[in-house]
Amino acid sequence: MAQLIIPTPLRKFTAGAATFTADAPHVGGVLNALAEAHPGLQPHLFDADGSLRHFIRVYVGDEDIEALDGVNTPVAAGTDISIIPAIAGGISHRP
Amino acid sequence: MTSHPMTSLPMTASPATRLQHLRPHVGSTPLVRLRALEPRPGVEIHAKLEWQQLGGSVKARAAHAILTKVAPHLGGRRVLDATSGNTGIAYATFCAAAGIPLTLCMPENASPERKRILQWLGAELHLTSPFEATEGAQDAARQLVAADPGRYAYVDQYNNDANWRAHVESTAPEIWAQTAGRITHFVAGLGTTGTFTGTSRGLRTHGQVTCVALQPETALHGLEGWKHLETARVPGIYDDSVADAVASVSTEAAYAMMQRAARETGLLLSPSAAANVAGAVAVAEELESGVVVTVLADDASKYHDTLTRLS
Structure with missing residues (x-):
């Protein structure tokens, strides 16, 4: 199971839950499972084509998935996945 | 002189x-x-x-007004606020020119350019959780002033009438x-x-x-x-x-x-x-x-x- 950390602005759609766990082989699978569990999140994460909105930054561990294999980046059991809001010109710092 | x-x-x-x-x-x-x-x-x-304009963004107007309001009442305290960047840069510009010590709380995921500019202008930065956006920065500012009210004057741009x-x-x-x-x-x-x-x-x-x-x-x-x-x-x-x-x-x-x-x-x-x-x-x-x-x-x-x- 991978654990996904949900940023504060999205927690209104998860009944306040700060984390979500899912058993999926790739980042995209975990994000899809999140959106299926909390349908209100769908338009906030994905565009009309079902692609991850490209201003949303997702990290696996310390790595931006954009520098890996995007939503096809594999996730191992116990991996932390983070969704980070892009404020003030973007992100280049991992927490 | x-x-x-x-x-x-x-x-x-x-x-x-x-x-x-x-x-x-x-x-x-x-x-x-x-x-x-x-x-x-x-x-x-x-x-x-x-x-x-001086300060580099629309936030110069509010920042200057907020600082003008608080400056006579600082009594040696540092100006403190939460920001995602532009207000912070405006504060830091005016504070540097006016000799006012400044502490800013901002999310860690603010752009490196902003953090670098603020550091160059002499602001003290408290970086807050990237998961909590500016709300987390506001909470951090409240905690700082509550813990040490003699050190900080929290000007709170989100609730300060001088802003609008x-x-x-x-x-x-x-x-x-x-x-x-x-x-x-x-x-x-x-x-x-x-x-x-x-x-x-x-x-x-x-x-x-x-x-x-x-x-x-x-x-x-x-x-x-x-x-x-x-x-x-x-x-x-x-x-x-x-x-x-x-x-x-x-x-x-x-x-x-x-x-x-x-x-x-x-x-x-x-x-x-x-x-x-x-x-x-x-x-x-x-x-x-x-x-x-x-x-x-x-x-x-x-x-x-x-x-x-x-x-």
């Missing part, structure tokens, strides 16, 4: 006096007409180039004068909401103006400083009765407008400035005639990461 290089005042002048002498460098920004983006003859779109009043007193009369009273619509995004609330209130003291507030379309977005009303902590200074309408702008639409504005107007805009233009164009497209005005908070110079990703 040593004089301050920016104000020509002696270095022994009080912070309040030095702030007063910086006032002519705040506001009085150009209003430019964006003819290339106008939908049809008879409908004009104008924009204030807010980065053309600055726009009543400067932005609104400038727009009224620069359009010769012809403005029919004012369009601006909601962040602290000071720009929209204050400018709208100020314009209505001069005449009939339809005021359209903009918010990001989604809870997560790339429009720095903007608040998604349904999911964000709504600032205390926001008055929803001021807006005649609230419209949404997607980050994708803002990015597209960044590219269009650069090619068709020569203006390199920040994402939030481009979102304001996109909102203004959308309002203009619904009109048969009118004069639509918006504000361009800052330019693209602090958005290297965004420009790189969009290239």
